[in-house]
Amino acid sequence: MYGNAEIHNNAWILGNAVVYENAKVRNNAMVFNNAGIYGNARISNNARVYGNAVIYGNARVFDDSNIYGNASIYGNAKIYRYASVCDNATVHGKSRVYHNAQIFGEANVCDYAYIYGDAVVHGKANIFGHIDVMEMLIFVMQKFIVKKIILSSRTFGAVDDTLHGHVQTTCGE
Numbered sequence: 551m552y553g554n555a556e557i558h559n560n561a562w563i564l565g566n567a568v569v570y571e572n573a574k575v576r577n578n579a580m581v582f583n584n585a586g587i588y589g590n591a592r593i594s595n596n597a598r599v600y601g602n603a604v605i606y607g608n609a610r611v612f613d614d615s616n617i618y619g620n621a622s623i624y625g626n627a628k629i630y631r632y633a634s635v636c637d638n639a640t641v642h643g644k645s646r647v648y649h650n651a652q653i654f655g656e657a658n659v660c661d662y663a664y665i666y667g668d669a670v671v672h673g674k675a676n677i678f679g680h681i682d683v684m685e686m687l688i689f690v691m692q693k694f695i696v697k698k699i700i701l702s703s704r705t706f707g708a709v710d711d712t713l714h715g716h717v718q719t720t721c722g723e
Contacts, residue, residue: 567600643678
């Protein structure tokens with residue numbers, strides 16, 4: 551622990567994990583293995599950050615969420631309510647990942663993307679812009695580019711090599 555970092559209320563920092571600058575870990579959160587928390591990042595409420603994961607900037611991880619592997623969370627991103635980000639995935643900008651959503655593989659979620667409601671994003675998916683992804687599986691081997699798309703459990707669409715522009719796909723009753 552370095553700088554103005556703070557650890558409160560039953561939080562744990564274990565192994566080679568580091569918390570520094572103005573980062574805060576509190577309320578039963580755990581940071582372990584080789585994980586790093588820095589900048590103004592906040593980890594709280596039973597969240598776990600481990601492996602080689604890094605959380606920095608103004609990012610927030612809370613409410614029983616797990617960040618691990620080589621995952622990176624930064625900017626003003628928020629991960630909460632049982633969400634998981636792992637492998638080499640990144641979440642940044644003002645993105646939100648919550649309500650059991652999973653981001654893994656080499657997926658990149660950024661800008662104002664909201665991933666939630668049991669959604670799974672993995673492979674080499676690149677989700678950005680103003681987008682909501684809910685209760686959907688997105689797996690891309692090549693490139694997935696989104697400027698504005700709304701996906702939900704009632705959405706059906708094929709993802710090829712590139713999807714861009716202002717797209718909204720829905721299926722009938």
